[in-house]
Amino acid sequence: MPDSFLSEYQPFREEIREFVAEKLPDDMKERTRQGFHPTKEDMRRWTAILHERGWSAPGWPREYGGAGWSPLKRMVFEIEMANAEAPGLSPFGLHLIGPVIYTFGSEEQKARYLPAILDGSQFWCQGYSEPNSGSDLASLRTTAVSDGEHYVVNGQKIWTSEAQYADMMFCLVRTDSSGSNQGGISMLLIDMNSPGVTVRPIITQDMSHYVNEVFLEDVKVPVENLVGEENHGWQYSKFLLANERTASAYLPQSKRDLRRLRELLGQLREGDDYLTHDATLDLEVARTEIDLAAHEMMVYRIIEGAYRIDPNAAASMIKARGAGLQQRISSLWVEALGPHALPLFGSGTHESGGYGLDLSPGAMSQYLIRRAVSIYGGTNEIQYNIIAKRGLNL
Ligand SMILES: Cc1cc2nc3c(=O)[nH]c(=O)nc-3n(C[C@H](O)[C@H](O)[C@H](O)COP(=O)(O)OP(=O)(O)OC[C@H]3O[C@@H](n4cnc5c(N)ncnc54)[C@H](O)[C@@H]3O)c2cc1C
Incomplete structure (x- = not known):
């Protein structure tokens, strides 16, 4: 169903495939296939390559250097990228703060940070x-006290x-600590090389x-690094969190990982030297395929505006459901591989996070880190509260 629904995008898909075949460096592609986290250099290099084509920020308006695509076209793009084993890009600039800056930031902030x-x-x-x-x-x-030229910031983030x-x-x-908690929050852009940042x-x-x-x-932050107005940071942070939760659908990655699991099960049967390929596993894979197809349709309907629903509740629906599917798929991988899923050879660096046999790259690493998907960007329980309040008016 979803594929026929997207058939009008077929020429665009071909264009993306040609681009990736020509431009995605082999070493990066192989690291992604093996389940390694992208290195900083991978993310920098791949963002620069996409930027040359005008594709590094598919959702940003053209006037700020984005591709200006609709959410649906952007999803098609991301599905193709995941299928082609392109590394994920760092989300914090492109998906999160960039849209806040071009929506609420000063002209100086736009000129300074967006490029x-x-x-x-x-x-x-x-x-x-x-x-x-x-x-x-x-x-x-964490407090920020203004001396007229700077905010002096003290506190801890985790x-x-x-x-x-x-x-x-x-x-x-x-x-401001005098009124409501929400009313005294501001958003600052802090240079990580400032004295006092550890x-x-x-x-x-x-x-x-x-x-x-x-x-x-005692980190000194110039007052021009305040986003929008003082004490309005809660409003900007909610705008940003809705974007973060929509991105956390992880639909492209889940589709790719489930397709790969099907391929793996086929290979295991031919080789017949793996333990777990029984009817229970087959049933669970089939159930997950059905649930992922349903999730996919829900994501498309939400991004196309087919439901009349509060956007924050919609983002929470996508986030909570997408997180659960990610976790199920990574569990199925581990179940399918049995003891062969066990190898995990971390050396404690971000870059070294994927491993295993050639058949099972990164299975255990993905299984473990995906427990966090239902925590970051707001836990599932918090998403359910938002759906209840904002979506169902309970
Ligand atoms: C891998 C990872 C990456 C992260 N990256 C970032 C980042 O880059 N920047 C950043 O700022 N933060 C980041 N976070 C933090 C993340 O946003 C928080 O962990 C998350 O919001 C939960 O907060 P907490 O850990 O303090 O748990 P708590 O808020 O203490 O929650 C503990 C438990 O209580 C439940 N609970 C709490 N309140 C309610 C309620 N009202 N109703 C029902 N249940 C409730 C929660 O669901 C949870 O199960 C990251 C977290 C992880 C795990």
Whole structure:
């Protein structure tokens, strides 16, 4: 069904396939196929190659250097990219802060940051969560006090993905403690090389270095790095989170991973030296295929505006359902491979996160890290609360 629904995009798909066949470097393609996390250099290089074609920011308006495609066309593009084993791009500049800057930022911020995000030369991270403020984000306690020229920032962020790569952080800070929690939050753009910024790695159970703690001690941030208006940061952060949750559908990757699992099961049967290819597994794979097709249709209907539903509730539906499917698919991989899924040879670096036999690249690594999909960007329970309140008016 979804494929016929997208048939009008066939020429566009061919165009993407030709482009990727010509431009995607073999080493990058092989690393992605093997399940390794893209290196910083992979992300920088691939963003620059896409930018030359005008494709690094498919959803941004043309006036800001994007491709200006509809959400549906963008999804077709991303499905083709995943199928071609192109590495994922760093989302923090392109998907998250870029749209905030061109929607709410000053002209100076647009001129200064958007070109460097588009060509991959500048990396960003997201400074939202704090040790005691995750789901209850509005309770955050990092403070920013203005002396007229600068904000002086003090506090701690945690789980900051890719902070070790980042040149800049978009950061939620408290600029007013007198009223409601939400009403006293501002968004600052902080140079990660500023004195007083310390990044400390957290190694996750897949032995990768992806997340960090970030300490901010008397960090001076020029007042022109405030996004929009002071104490309006909550509004910008909600806009950004809706984008983050929609991107977390991970539909292209789930389609690719499930298709690959089918291929793997075929290979295992021919080789007959693997343990797990029984009827129960087949049934579960078939069920997951059906659920993924249903999810895909829901994503298309939402992005095409076919449902009359609050956009935040819609983003939460996509996020919660997409996270569950990602986790199921990675579990099925491990189940199918039995003991062959076990190898995990991490050396504690972000780049070394994928492994295993040639048949099972990255299976265990993916299984472990995908437990986090229902946590980051807001846990599933928080998504269900949003759906209940904003979607069902409960
Ligand atoms: C791999 C990874 C990458 C991340 N990257 C980033 C990043 O780049 N930047 C960033 O700012 N943050 C990042 N995060 C943090 C993430 O956003 C938080 O972990 C998440 O919001 C949950 O917050 P918490 O960990 O404090 O858990 P808590 O908020 O303490 O939640 C604990 C449990 O209680 C449940 N719970 C809490 N409140 C409610 C409620 N009202 N109703 C029902 N259940 C509730 C939650 O669902 C959860 O199960 C990342 C997290 C991970 C795991």
